[in-house]
Amino acid sequence: MKRLDSYSQHFLRSPHLVKELVGHSSVKKTDVVYDIGAGSGVITSMLAGRCKRVVAIEAEPRTAQKLRTNMQKYSNVTVVESDVLAMKLPRETYKIFANIPFHLSSAIVQKFTEADRPPVAMHLIVQKQFANKLLVSPAHFTGQLGGIIAPWFTARIRKHLRRTDFWPHPNVDTVLLELKPRDTPLLPIEIKGEYKNFVANCFSTPKFFAKTALAEAGIASGTKPSQLQTEQWVVLFLKSKKDIAKQPS
Numbered sequence: 001m002k003r004l005d006s007y008s009q010h011f012l013r014s015p016h017l018v019k020e021l022v023g024h025s026s027v028k029k030t031d032v033v034y035d036i037g038a039g040s041g042v043i044t045s046m047l048a049g050r051c052k053r054v055v056a057i058e059a060e061p062r063t064a065q066k067l068r069t070n071m072q073k074y075s076n077v078t079v080v081e082s083d084v085l086a087m088k089l090p091r092e093t094y095k096i097f098a099n100i101p102f103h104l105s106s107a108i109v110q111k112f113t114e115a116d117r118p119p120v121a122m123h124l125i126v127q128k129q130f131a132n133k134l135l136v137s138p139a140h141f142t143g144q145l146g147g148i149i150a151p152w153f154t155a156r157i158r159k160h161l162r163r164t165d166f167w168p169h170p171n172v173d174t175v176l177l178e179l180k181p182r183d184t185p186l187l188p189i190e191i192k193g194e195y196k197n198f199v200a201n202c203f204s205t206p207k208f209f210a211k212t213a214l215a216e217a218g219i220a221s222g223t224k225p226s227q228l229q230t231e232q233w234v235v236l237f238l239k240s241k242k243d244i245a246k247q248p249s
Helices: 015-023 043-049 061-070 102-113 128-134 146-151 191-203 205-211 230-246
Strands: 033-036 053-058 076-081 095-099 122-127 151-160 174-181
Touching: 015 043, 015 122, 033 122, 043 053, 043 076, 053 191, 061 128, 076 146, 102 122, 102 128, 122 128, 128 146, 128 151, 146 151, 146 191, 151 205, 191 205, 191 230
Parallel strands: 033 053, 033 095, 053 076, 095 122
Antiparallel strands: 122 174, 151 174
């Protein structure tokens, strides 16, 4: 499959590797799985034999036509030619397993983690640097999106990949990232929008972050937003929310 540069896709070369990656996921025989940026169908065809139904999404018209041709022998595969960011999200219970376009990684994660009915698991092949920013860990800095989704989703790297696993070879390291909704959210879903704005303001405006309830939350002076752990974000938000509520109108 020849890559079109405007779609920033790097396709996995080996069906054996895809089989191994799917084995690292939670995909089961009873699952409905969405494959985003399905390309010619290497992942889709492997999923077809491992789950109940596959919805293969491909935006590029010529690639989508090739995908339809390749998937004709699979009765449990539906091909959808669409921009995933413009799609209505499914109402059914579903998972995602996909090698997504790298330049859309943040937008795709945002779309599905903010959904009223998010997937019960997301397994995404993404740039290692992007994945690390979603992992709230003392080992490295966390990005804004990682801080925003952390009260509701867990993130972990399931497998590191080689650049030679793809064609064309990417110029960056890649990983299989797993995102799952927490069994017990750390904050109520009703205040998700308020919390999102709070984290965004902390990252974008140093003065705003400095005026939050850092001391009350037990956060050392000089700590940066990218260094906060999940529990610290939750406590800081709740403490700051109370402080604002106490201020005279």
